[in-house]
Amino acid sequence: MDILEAQDVTHAATGDRTAFYRLLHRAGVFPPDAPSTIRAFTAGQGQLSVAEMIDRYEIACKPVRDLLVDNLCERQPALDYTSLSAVSRVLGSLFWRNLETHHPGINSLRLPAEVASAWKTRHRTKTTTTRSPDGSTVSVTSPRESARSDLATVRAFYLDLAQWAAEDPAHWGPWAAPSPVTSAEANQKKHQRRVKAKIDQRTRERLPALPLLVSASQRNRLQAAAVLAAARQAEPGTVFSVDGQTLFRPVLKSASGAKIWAQELEAPRTAVRAARRDLTHEDHTAFWAWAAIEVLRHTGIRIEELCELSHHSLIQYRLPTTGELVPLLQIAPSKTDQERLILVTPELADVLSRIMMRVRDSNGIVASVAAYDPHERVWNPPMPLLFQHRIGIENRAMHPTCLLKYLGQALASAGLTDASGEPLTMQPHDFRRIFITDAVMNRMPPHIAQLVAGHRVIDTTMGYLAVYPREVIEAHRAFIARRRATRPGEEYRTPTDEEWDSFLGHFERRKLSIGTCDRAFSTPCTHEHACLRCAMLRPDPAERPRLVEIRDNLIDRIAEAKREGWLGEVEGLETSLAGAEDKLAQMDAATARTATAVDLGMPGFTQIAGRASDT
Known part of the structure; x- marks a missing residue:
């Protein structure tokens, strides 16, 4: 049997055109170093080399193109793939390719003042093309949010060349030139303060809503599980009731695998398939939304760390003094390339146990799956990941986008709104900010919160902290109370x-x-x-x-x-x-001051209040 025949046979049996590869891989047909999934051969995956990153922008000046490649190769050991790709985009596309577009033939980093000024003016805005309701395309110009950080990247590029020129004049010396970006233009302190104020307000708005979201997700999980269990007990073509709902389980003409379908009793039994409810999918969505919310709020981990949690992440530590076993959750190295351990609370232990019970097979084993890292663009080795689901005959790791979709559905079902009355939205990183804020507000030392969150410096942890004004007021009142306690009591008695x-x-x-x-x-x-x-x-x-x-x-x-x-x-x-x-x-x-003062007069009503009147 050749590959095409195997594909046809497995597709007819399972409905999955890629199932043949997994079956042949299990049978040992492929060499040991072959990928465990055919999705590893998907076009567009895999890391690009530094030269390929720069060549995406078709730079005309070859010496400058080679310089950018050399610069990025020099910086590559200190950067992850995502950061390296972002720097290549700023230097290759937003900076030099933009200059070549507006100044053809440019071949020197020593930019005239008018050229540098024109480039910075263009870079402050970006133009996007959208399609209007009538089908025509419309160009919209808006401020570029990353403009200041991009200027800092260009300034760092020039400063690196100046420093390296002193160390290796032959290679870097000819390219040393004054930076077109000043230190004031690259200063991001004011922008960072504005961003922090905005994020702090977002955190303060979502912290009170977290208990409501937790209750709603728990209720949805239990309700979806109860409806699915009742549907499984009902025979096809019969009516069943559960939790105040009366549903009809239709008779399907073709097999639908392990899925359980139902529809409202009021709907006609000959209704189209789109009107039916996939109870299996509803239970799947409700459970994983609840699991993601619980793990995120109890640990404060990043979403990529959540997707990388495996059965091996659960470890035990025996206290040397009492011999007590303490459960710990090992967080694999991610953004900071540092692993860390988080204490597993009883609530978190209950959530993790339910997750493992769900992903285990009939033999009690958590299947090992290969997960794709979209940031590093590499396939990780197969691991018994906790956040996995079954598609066809293959177990696949859950993607952050999938969990984000489930989270959005949980928020919609909870009916939460923000201060403006719009539906409340939450990102996985909001749970991390809420976790750090809640921990510090409950008197966890900031340096301990730094270790739990996995930050390199404590300033990052303090940036996540959004303390409520009422906490400041209460702390101030407590300070006044302590100060009064140390002063003579007669100073605070009622005067005669x-x-x-x-x-x-x-x-x-x-x-x-x-x-x-x-x-x-x-x-x-x-x-x-x-x-x-x-x-x-x-x-x-x-x-x-x-x-x-x-x-x-x-x-x-x-x-x-x-x-x-x-x-x-x-x-x-x-x-x-x-x-x-x-x-x-x-x-x-x-x-003299009174004599030189100018009497502005009292403004009239028409001067301080705008009003419109008909002539």
């Missing part, structure tokens, strides 16, 4: 009538002949009521004639004291005279 009258009388005694005393309540007068010498006296410009009279009187008294030989009084009178001159200067300054 005499004390209250004394407090009010203080403000009555502030009025003086030439101004107002700004001395605080219950503080002594440092100048023994010699107000001219006191800095706390705020002079009133309206009392300037009185102060002038006092100043002239002081001058006469000083002259009399000197004439009579009363030298002991001269020094005190001169101090009072200096205070009077200072207060006169303050009055004149206040009068």
Whole structure:
């Protein structure tokens, strides 16, 4: 039997045109290093080389093309495949290919000021083509959200060349040139603050909705399982009831495998197939939506880490002091290339046990499946993954897009809405932010949360933290309570009538002949009521004639004291005279400020409120 015959036979038996490859692989027809699934031969999969990444953009200047290839090859060991591909797109397409399109024949990285300015202006926006309802294409120009980070990538490219030129002048020296992007243009602090504020608000809005989503997903799972179980007990062509629903299980003309179908009793029995409900799929969707929500909210792991959880991820640790076994969940290296361990709570243990019971075969074994990594564009070796489902005769790993679809259906069934009244949406990463925020709010030390989340630096963990304003208020009130506890209690007792009258009388005694005393309540007068010498006296410009009279009187008294030989009084009178001159200067300054002030007037209603009227 050749390959085509095997394909026809297996397709007729299973309905899956790719089942023949798996059967032949199990039979040992292929060599040991052959992929376990025929999907590994799908076109477009596999990593591109650095040269292939750059050649996607058809750069005309070969020396610059070779330079970009060399630069990326130099940086390749420190970057994962996704980051390397993103950098190649910025440098190859958004930067140099854009320059060649608008400046044909350009062949130097030393850009004139007008060329660099024009490129940065073009890069701030992007044009997308959409199709209007009438079928015509429309070009829409919008701001480019990644513009500032792209500028930072171009600046890093120039700085790398300058540094490498000092180390290897022969190779990199001819390409060293001033960067067309300044440090201020590449600074992303302001943009990052805006993004964090937006994400924090998103987290605060979804955190209260999480318990409702959990309850709804649990209810959907139990209800879908109950309906499926009742349908399996019912014979085809009969009516059955469960959870207030009355359904009819139709008689199918052709076999449908392991699927169980049903339709509403009110629908005609000859209704088209599209009106039927696939109860097997409903149970499948409800279960995996519940499983994904529970694992994500109890662990705070990334969605790619969730899809890579396997039977081998469950390990045990025996405490050396008590000998107690502690269940742990081992998270495989993903984004940070660091594995970590997460404590399995009883709730999480229940979820994981239900998942394993569902994916085990009749022999109690979790099948090993090969999963495709869309970020690294490689096939991982077969593993007993927990998040897998059966398609045809093949077990396949669940893709993040599939779980995202199930999550959207769970949100829709829960009927949750956001602040604007629109249906609430959640991404898998929202559960990670909620997990970190909830952990720190419940007094988990941030450096421990960093280790649990798998962040390299604690600043990343703090960026995920969205503390509620009420937490700040409560912490501040607790601080005030602690401070009051350390101060004398009599300071916070109810004042007596005499004390209250004394407090009010203080403000009555502030009025003086030439101004107002700004001395605080219950503080002594440092100048023994010699107000001219006191800095706390705020002079009133309206009392300037009185102060002038006092100043002239002081001058006469000083002259009399000197004439009579009363030298002991001269020094005190001169101090009072200096205070009077200072207060006169303050009055004149206040009068000058008032004279130069511009009266804007009181705006009318038509100036502060826009309104439309018919002529």
